[in-house]
Amino acid sequence: MILLEAQNLHSGYGEMEILHGVSMRLDSQEIVTIIGPNGAGKSTLIKTIFGLLRPTAGQVTFKGLDITGKPPRDLVLDGLAYVPQSNNTFPSLTVLENLEMGAITRRASPIPMPWNRSRGSATSPRMMNDSQIRRRAIETIALFPNLRPKLRERAGNLSGGEQQMVALAKSMMLDPDILLIDEPSAGLAPKLVDMVFSKIVEINGSGTSVVMVEQNAKKALAIANRGYILETGRNRYEGAAKELLQNTDVAKLYLGG
Amino acid sequence: MREVLRFTPRSRRQLLRALIVTTIFVIFLAALATLFGITILQYTLAGFRLSSIVIVAAIGLTVIYGIRGFANFAYGDLMTLGAYVALFVNMNMALSLVWGAIVSFVVLALVGILLEVLIFARLEGRGPVPPIVASVGVGLIVQNGIRAVATTQQWIFRVPFIPEIPIVPGLGFHWIRDLGTVAVGLAFMISVHILLTYTNLGKAMRATADNLELAKATGIDTKLVTYAAWAVSCSFASTAGVLLGLIGVVSPVIGFNVLLLVFAAVIVGGIGSPYGAVLGGLVIGLSQEMSVPLLLGLGASSAYKVAIPFIVMIAVLILRPWGIAGRPPPFARRVFFIEKILDAIGGRPGAAQDAERESGG
């Protein structure tokens, strides 16, 4: 089943168009990886899907419904989550508070306020109170045992790998249908890269479909079902991860020989 | 659930530090009192009184800096406006100043939201300079608007007359001007702490101040957070303005005159950090008032006291360019002298992790 589909997206920053008609899709239970050289527009694609950039043309659909240009807050309520490439935790918040923020869209306000935008949402999301959010945080942290003793540390004081874990945990707070994750291995030592990737596989195993942008093409393709290769804002190659790994052109150009 | 409630190393460290600093300060005061006589504590009292006002204002100023990323130069005049709104209620409606302060608090909160909607929201994403210039304009309009409406006359709040309570000859306190001001300052500090630590709105405010883009991507209602920040900032301005009027007179420049002091407190404490604003306010307020006996002892005029906070500010910035409680920027490699002192008393959080991150990345 097609979960998420981007069709012929044109997007960029201000006047500058970066994506010139990019398409991709994500089926349920899949891991799809997007690879390509620096500046290809991989991050731009994810940001456009997640409503942080508004496409000038093209369409994004989620479970068959048009979500093009829908603000991130609504997408989070719909069941999407996004982990940016860098600065993906709130450094002055504790680990626990970071996780709490991951569930803030579902936080039922003690007083019904007119600006509680959850009303009118088609799926009428399940609201949570503070203790339910806490409980959910403890559940989520079970996936990342090394964060357990650091719940009350400031995220900014953690190591790079731990921060990446916090970002992942934060995005898993609402048990999203889709996780969009931008270069989870950026700046990590090889041992930690494997660790992060195995967490992503674990997350996928628990029922979350994953779109993952990666520089580390070989390792990414090794855990992905399918892959897309972008270059200068256009689709270049796509296919099953195994085929891309074996494709000699792809290997020469993008996998470092 | 157990570890959630545990007393963490971080809070223990902070408590330890606070205790050590307080103890040093008390010993220092005791030494002063024995050396120069107990009446020298009058200056300490004046210092705490000024600090309380500067702290309330500095928290308000730093909150908007944190969320919106610019220094609000209208802040002094918003303080003045707060004092005049309270004055209006106090005089024309013949209500007590407490009611005046409450009305003013609410009115200024709305003024803050209005400023965001009408002016500053439109300047979003254009860097820090346009909103700064706009805030200077807002300040001029508010200050001169007050002059036009209420004339340049000086006013005094109508409060019940209470004589000063002497402790010993030359040392005394006033229930409203001294204890009232300090109590209000403390109450505001505690409220801000509760807001920022225990409420979702406060946590969302800190998150937004940390990283606006990530806050949006996380699903935080950053618009609501911004309005809340303006409401907090400007209502704090109103209370600071009322307190200023209370310890002196109400005139069109009372807020503007202390704006630099408030900026100094924010900078000393570390820009954008409400806890820094408290520390900075204490340093600035106490250094200004407690320098008086020193100046008099040196045969200088006590009028020079207004320069002392800025000398202190420069000294702090030389030792620690990002302020006492500010976070060092990632490119800062030097370990400053004061960092070593902090290491010695209670340890610097994250020192080990810094090293690890450097070697990892």
Ligand SMILES: Nc1ncnc2c1ncn2[C@@H]1O[C@H](COP(=O)(O)OP(=O)(O)OP(=O)(O)O)[C@@H](O)[C@H]1O
């Ligand atoms: N905020 C921005 N404003 C203007 N241009 C931007 C912005 N962010 C990225 N760009 C430009 O868009 C182009 C594509 O950037 P993008 O971040 O999507 O690349 P990427 O494929 O993610 O690269 P990398 O592997 O380095 O992360 C680049 O040329 C970049 O300079």
Ligand SMILES: [Mg+2]
């Ligand atoms: Mg990128």
